Amino acid sequence: MPRFAAKIEYDGTQYVGYQVQPNGWTIQAAIEAALVKMAKLPKGEHIPTSCSGRTDSGVHALGQVIHFDYPAPIKADNIRRAMNSLLDPSIRFLEVVEVDEDFHARYSAIAKEYIYRVDTQQYPDPFKRLYTLHHPYRYNLDNMSLALQAVIGEHDFTSFCSTKTDKEDKVRTIYQAEIIENKAESELQFRFYGNGFLYNMIRILVGTTLQIGDGLKKANELQRLLDTKNRKEAGPTAPPQGLYLHYVEYLNNPFRI
Structure with a gap:
């Protein structure tokens, strides 16, 4: 059975997340149903897929990666067109x-x-409401950018992880953390690049950093929270619709860069 890797993008608005679950329609369920239909498998059989990382309900992807073993020889581009x-x-x-x-x-x-992505307009853009967090308050970009420097490197991110996680090891390495301001579009874009992320980690980092920008927390708050390792002291979990899995890196990347 040949193995294929696929780079996919999706609008997560109407799904309850990536992974198959009993309480609603998921990205994985939709993909596996389409693979079965394409392969014309008998009822009850399926083609399992694995992804680079599960995304939550309402979260989007621009460069999610999955792999699967197909039950017959087929050209890769025929899979792309059929799917x-x-x-x-x-x-x-x-x-x-x-x-x-x-x-x-x-x-x-x-x-x-x-x-x-954060929409900073005074009133929410109706065409961005499903794809950004609306945050109409004045902010200090320098303080937020300075604060984010604290999370670069290897740290224990307990303060920025949901208490619902099943991960015991909370140490991760962040290679890049920055905010890009697009005044023309009235938008802030946070970017985080690292070797791994905990459950809700980015959304908690964003929620806390926005409080720093608003003046509700000091510029050294992220460093303090890394030291205290206490989720209760961190800021709110930003909503899912602003989050996108942008890119997955591999040592031998199978895709065109």
């Missing part, structure tokens, strides 16, 4: 390549980049 004709327009296969059998979308990944 894009079978799937809802909210999910798109951008690229499909055949890979070695030891490639794993999750375990072969060495880093990921997420972005978080």
Whole structure:
């Protein structure tokens, strides 16, 4: 059975997350149903997929990566065309390549980049409401940018992890953390690039950093929270619709850069 890797993008608004679950329609369920239909498998059989990382309800992806073993020889580009004709327009296969059998979308990944978009207009843009956090308050960009420097490097991110996580090891390495201001679009864009992220980690970092920008917390708050390791002292978890899985990096990247 040939193994394929696919780079996909999706609008997560109408889904309850990536991973199959009993309480609603998911990205994974939609993809696996389309694969079964394409392969014309008997009822009850399925083609399991693995992803680089699960996204929550309402979270989007611009460069999610999955892999699966297909039950028959087929050209990679035929998979891409067929899947894009079978799937809802909210999910798109951008690229499909055949890979070695030891490639794993999750375990072969060495880093990921997420972005978080914030609409800073006085009134929410109706065309951004499903894809950004509306935050109409005055902010100090310098304080936020300075604060984020504290999270770069290897740290214990207990203060920025949901208490619902099942991960005991909360140490992760962040290679880049920055905010880009687009005044023309009245938008802030947070970017985080690292070797791994905990449950709700980016959304809590964003929520806390925005409080710093608003003057509700001091510029050294992120450093203090890294030291205290107490989720209760950090800021709110920013809502899901502003978050995007942007890019997944592999040592031997199978996709065109």
